[in-house]
Amino acid sequence: MAAAGAVNAAAARASQRIENVRILQQVQFAEDVGPMAHPVRPESYVEINNFYTATIYEKGAEVVRMYQTLLGRDGFRQGMDLYFQRHDGQAVSCDDFRQAMAEANQRDLAQFEHWYSQLGTPYILVHSEYDEATQTYTVTLAQHYKPVLNAPHTVRAPLLIPFAIGLVDANGQDCALQLDGEDAPGSATRVLELSQAEQTFRFINVQTQPVPSLLRDFSAPVIVEYDYTDDELIFLLAHDSDPFNRWAAGQRLVTRTLLALARQAGRTQLTGNQLSQSIIDAFGRILRDETLTPAFREQVLTLPTEIYLAEQMDQADPAAVHTARQYLRTQLANALSHDWSAIYARHQTPGPYQPTPADMGQRALKNLALSYLSHSKQSAHALHLAQTQYDRADNMSDRSAALAALIHLGGQPAQAALADFYQRFENEPLAIDKWFALQATQQRTEIDLIKIVRTLMHHPAFTLKNPNRVRALIFSFISGNPAQFHATNGTGYALWAEQVLALDTLNPQLAARLARLLERWRKFTPALREQMHAALETVLASVHSKDVREIIDKALISAPAK
Structure with missing residues (x-):
């Protein structure tokens, strides 16, 4: 025990x-x-x-x-x-x-x-070299920064950075690490102290070419630059003993795939199966690996958000990112549909509701499976599961996950469930916040979501005087639905400007938080950038509080686009 x-x-x-x-x-x-x-x-x-x-x-x-x-x-x-x-x-x-x-x-x-x-996120450029003849593995770490938008000429001194590293051999086992000059090998994870702009560390008695496991447990808030191959990432996803880096390998692999799909989606339609079978197999192995906790599998199998993906692009294209992410999700849903169904059945939590970590992990993985199934060809099966789960749920995690699946599937069942949810929890503010947020973050591009958001703003339960309600509807829509918010017709930006100015007179601090959602306008494609700039100018012309004015002023300061 x-x-x-x-x-x-x-x-x-x-x-x-x-x-x-x-x-x-x-x-x-x-x-x-x-x-x-x-x-x-x-x-x-x-x-x-x-x-x-x-x-x-x-x-x-x-x-x-x-x-x-x-x-x-x-x-x-x-x-x-x-x-x-x-x-x-x-x-x-x-x-x-x-x-x-x-x-x-x-x-x-x-x-x-x-x-x-010092401001900014350090980047750590990693170069490695294995010498089979001397059985040495050399790692060179170099720290640098990317230019900051409004402080492009800032000079920053080298930081003291704890950089945790492991080496994984061809059998998937950790190597015992011994630095040059040490008498004996030590632990499988070594914290290297990077204190100069560039330093080299030499490991000895490394029997075979390893795969480096870099920045284990995220030992410092930095961005690692290392040219992993897809095969190396799949290997680490399957074998790394460090849970964080196992997750990170999967995220890096999927991010790379999604960005390639997004670039393609910006030029042509994504059709057929353009997903590597090796990626499907890698995710399938994680999905079926019962030695891993359900909570960990749920995190590995959750795709990066559209906001994060757009941030990785030279010019953010929210529509292309959304297309790519939905495409990948559908491909994984269909290719692994039998596994998702099995996971859903296997990870039920019978008996009275318990808020224990074990049960929470079971619910998280089960509900992720339901979400994937709702994106698969098995929509009728997913609809049945979602309706049954919604009707029988004895906790908010299961009920809201079922409602999200029903909303995605659309039609009369979704409308009936939304009406039922509101009636059940009309006097529970947090539940009604969830009700608004689920509608604001639905991913169905065939509907006019801005129209739905505007309609919900006239709902009796919505008021700009309730900050949590504003976050649930307006913030959730802008942050959680970038493809719809960044519509090329500019309706999302018009909504943003209206609400920033409306909140500016009621709650300047909340208005400033909302204003910040457009501060990265220079990051986007030229057509979107132009409309976002116009929306910022509209707010600047009428703003009263210094809270919002500071945000808009700094966002509009002349500086070269990244």
């Missing part, structure tokens, strides 16, 4: 780590190259409310986490003990915390201060 508990705890930690990093990569990395880019500890501001950001919170948390990676759990605890001993009840600074960590561990952490004072 103790061993099983330890395994479950490790799986839960891995799943939470993946979720944390997913948010960082999607939100904070984009912020770091946008007009509102700022250090974890900003030196100045126009409106303090605009600095409750992902950089300060999510990236700030990662910076604190790096102390533990560098010093170990015991060293971090020693630093925390000294910090509380010195400063309990005081108003303190980031430097006080760093000083306590340094003194408790007798380390010079002066260079670590740059994490607080």
Whole structure:
């Protein structure tokens, strides 16, 4: 029982780590190259409310986490003990915390201060070379930055970066790592301390050509640049002992595939089966691997969001990204339809509802299977499953997942379920927020979703005076449905401008959050960029609060497009 508990705890930690990093990569990395880019500890501001950001919170948390990676759990605890001993009840600074960590561990952490004072996401360019004759594996790490939109000439000093690495041999086993100069091999994961612009590390006694497992457990908030082949990513997805990097390999593989499909979708229609069988097989193996927790499989098999994918393009094309993602989802749904059906049946949670990690993982994987089935040729089967699940659900996770599937399938069953859901939960604000959000994020391009959103804005349960309701409908539509929001006719931008100005008089802080959803306008294709620029100018002409004005001013500052 103790061993099983330890395994479950490790799986839960891995799943939470993946979720944390997913948010960082999607939100904070984009912020770091946008007009509102700022250090974890900003030196100045126009409106303090605009600095409750992902950089300060999510990236700030990662910076604190790096102390533990560098010093170990015991060293971090020693630093925390000294910090509380010195400063309990005081108003303190980031430097006080760093000083306590340094003194408790007798380390010079002066260079670590740059994490607080420098803006931008570091890129780590990795070059590796294996010498079969000497059985050595050499890794060169070089840190650099991409230009920041409104600070293109900023000079930044090298950071102290804990870079965790493993080497996986041809049998899928971790190599025991021994750096040149060491007497004996150590653990299978080594934290390399990158403190210069470029450093080389040489591993010895590496018996065969390995595949590198880079930045294990996401040991630092950086972007790794390494030219993995598809086969290497499939290999790591199948064998890497580090759960985070196993997930990351799958995400990198799928992202690469989706971006290629998006480029093609921008030129011609996606027809037939253009998906590599090796990718289908790789996902099928994960889907059927019962040694992996359901929660982990659900995370691996969830595709990157359209917002994240668009951010990876030189010029974001939301329509092409949506086409590519829907195409890949349909191909995986059809090719693995029997597996999805089996997973759905196998991962039911009979008996009374329990909010345990194990049951939550079962529900997550089951509901992902339902979502895939709703995108497959087995629409009648999916409709039956969704209706049955909706009618029998005893928890919001299952009921909302069933409702989402019904909405995607459309027709009278969806309308009946929406009406029933509202009637059941009319007096439950969080449930009604979910009701609005599910309608705002539906992925059916054959419907005029902006018209639906505008209609819902006149619903008795909607008011601009309720911030959560605004987030549920308007924010969900803009953030969760980029293809429809970025419609070429500009209706999405008109809606955005209207609501920013309407909220500006009611809730300037919320209006500023909404305004930020267009701050990356330079990232998009020329036709969309022109319309977004016009919408920003419209808001600037009528805005009253300094909260919103700061966002618009910085977004419109003249600078070359990325």
